[in-house]
Amino acid sequence: MNEELDDTCKAVFRQCYPKLLFYATRLVGTEEAEDVVQDVFVELWRRRDSVVIGEQILAFLYRSVYTKAINLLKHQVIENNYSAAMIEIYERKLQYYQPDHAEVIKKIENQELRQEIFGAINELPDKCKEVFKLSYLHDMKNKEIADTLGISLRTVEAHMYKALKFLRERLSHLLLSLIIFSAKLLSVFTS
Template sequence: MDTATTTYNILFRKYYPGLLFYATRFLPESEAEDIVQDTFLELWKRKDSIEIGDQIQAFLYRITYTKCLNAIKHKQVENEYSATAIEFYLKKIEFYDPAQNETIQHMENRELQVEVYNAINELPDKCREIFKLSYLHDLKNKEIAETLDISLRTVEAHMYKALKYLRVRLKYLLFLLFLLLLK
């Protein structure tokens, strides 16, 4: 073993326990061990440029202190990034929540309206006309009969036929309509 290696081993055995105790004042033990090992690695890298003397203890403690602070700063950056990322994703979830987002609600309502209007437009002509007068123009069956100059019984038959068709055609939307009505 050469002189540098022997000196290094002596310094390691002499100062490692104290440096580890010091580093654990800042960090958990597993991280403190890494810091102290890095401190001795730094010492080894500089073995040709550092003179081992009375100041070596202060030098080792200074390196350990600096490495501990850097580790703490790095953790803070990671934590702030994590907190920011979590906040971003929570905002994103909130934005895309249909219950919280008017744009998405509007899109859903619009899609639902298109489906309902498409189904209404599939009705036979007379049936569609009577249904629209009833549900879209809010006319009573008697008013529809008078407006179209047909019997009340004919209006009721067309309404029955329209509702029966729409119930089957829009069956899958009943649940969605129910949810919208709850809002």
Template sequence: MENDIHQRIKELFLANHSRLTFHARSILGNDEDADDVVGDVFFELWNKRETVNLDHGVNTYLYRAVTNKALNMLRRRQISGQYFEAINEITELRMEFVAEENSGSDSDIERAELARDIKAAIESLPDKCRQAFILSYLHGMKNADIAEIMQVSVRTVDAHIYRGLRMLRERLKYLLSLLLFFNLY
């Protein structure tokens, strides 16, 4: 019995995945979120396998579930986007305040320039990478909490943070050589 249900869900996935992903993409505007939505719908279908009729009306169920999840993601994205903008603004004001308060000596000026370089590097990250990176490293949030805010999986948050760190290392690698040079002398 369980094998039959597993096989039926697998068949439904193979038959509908690309069509449902296209549908989700048309609502959300990007492939990554569309894949997440379709994956979540099939995960929920698996969890509800005992209560959902997998033979009658399942295509309608899948379409509705994808549509609802995609629309919910858009709503949450709008809310989290507003939240992220507010956090970003607060972070920017904090950095400006610290730079102004500590200005004067050469080391303070260098620190302010360094902060500007780091801020510019962070701002150059792709939107989702930047959002995940700022929430993780500047606000100390856990990846599970970030995933909830961004409405993606924890693995996606991990990937965004890893990608962001890799891009920052590449963009700021000159700072490492400067720090090593000045520490040696």
């Protein structure tokens, strides 16, 4: 029984690995894709006794690669100290590459767009910029930001409002940016 399970896992690996590697390459690039896919298969191997390998295994593997890719990109973004706007761009890119939307491929990383977003963020007043980066780059809640900076929650909310308003106005001609910041604005005031 155990030998049959091992053979099944090996067959799934041989059949799915090239497809998943191609998919992961589109998400995270060539350098990281192999690690992402190998991590997914290592996890599958560890859980082989509890995972049912059937018709839905390919969908499960695609979703696992997608999740690992998101986690890797978020980690890279934080590690490389990118701005919060870049996190949103990567998340938007990943949404277009989801298995359910594979046919919808959007060109999202555009040097001019990136420079414009960075430029707009750098134009923020120092305190607004600091609050904005803590919220989006470090994914801190408003209360945590207030405690960290030693300012009131109301002041944090005012800085966030001012920063988001400025960025929306400054980037209003960019449809993608408008969508990103509008969505984030809603999430800021509902949390």
